[in-house]
Amino acid sequence: MLRLIKGEIAQLSAPEVVARWLPADIAAAAPEGPRRQSWLAGRVMLAAHCPSESLQALTYNQHGKPTFARPGAPHFNMSHSGDRIVLAIDDRAPVGVDIEILRPRRAWQRIAADYFGEAERQRLAALPHAEQLLAFWRGWTLREAVLKQRGGSVWQMAALDVSPESLNQQNLFTGWHHGTTAMIAVCAAHPFDLTVSVMAGV
Template identity: 30%
Template sequence: MNTAGARAWIRHGWVTEVAALAAPCATWMSDSERARLDALPLPARRAQFVAGRWLARALLAEAMGGQWHDWSLSAEADAPPVVSGPVPAALSISHSTDRVACAVGTVALGLDIEACRPRKGLDALIAAVTTDDERRTLASHLDTDALTCFTHAWTLKEASIKRDGGGLFQTMLGGSVRIEAATSMHDANACTWQLDDHVLALCIDAPDALSLNGLPLPRYWKLVPATLSC
């Protein structure tokens, strides 16, 4: 992929705070977004949806131009949002508990955020979604506990699905994507950040094009199709 001149931006925040800043939904949501919102029964899930969509428009306007009302997003079930606006743009939104994050750019990208929360059967889950080599790579690259390593692995693979497509089962349990450590941004196509008790991951072919917007320097990774791994 030609990434010359690529640009990308990322924002994250608290769901309750971002949702509180949003204008009345009827004044800015697309028809499909309003239909999706109306179908969400839980107030917490509705707040996540509003926060993600409002944050996306704010970032699109700030990074790509125009005003927030110049940008429209689709909201089809089980499909990523399609962006319409003054210029072509790629977009990815994610939320977990009361955290929300969004990335926009001129090249394909995928974003995921997950809480580092205890899980039943964690050892079995780690074994199911990572290989021995991946676990060694994660442990040496992060120098932290198994739960945090697992959360980095999960968010990285989820972000790759959001960018490239593919099934959750095939990617997570089928081992179709393999995680390798990258020594710098120049040989990486993904990166992660530890945000308190959450992990944020971004899959993008040009990490050097990313404006960090106050985020610390990330950990860099290389996501490789398993058939291409040595």
């Protein structure tokens, strides 16, 4: 089963929430600076939703993607944007997730030109103007989720083929969950029905 858990960084990184969910040594390992709150919120979500796994035994690939060290442990991936954070957990295979706050992006056409394929850029350009920005965010989150499922780096994005034909050949399956303020893309190595829950800072 693939689960998607949503939360707010400010709530989940609050001192009383951290004290409830995290061992002292894990909380003390949080980095200083702008990454601190999102790091703490992510560890709180892992502790709450993977209670049998050790946060002290996380390992990281060459691009920094964390995994549980225990053989047979669930696979997971996290993403955050603004104050939103999401955790995807897959019991079967590596998973990738990306969240983006839906916001104006003045340079989105240039970004698409740099990172999207020609066919994808043509599809964007053919849409009514009012639909193009949302379609850009859909394409961007898809690329991020696929890269993260594969354990890759954002530097590989320009060469990434996310056409339906390419994803089918790689046995990759994708889905979205979005509302009026944020879009979330998920990529997994098997078909899935997305189960979504919310973790509040309690």
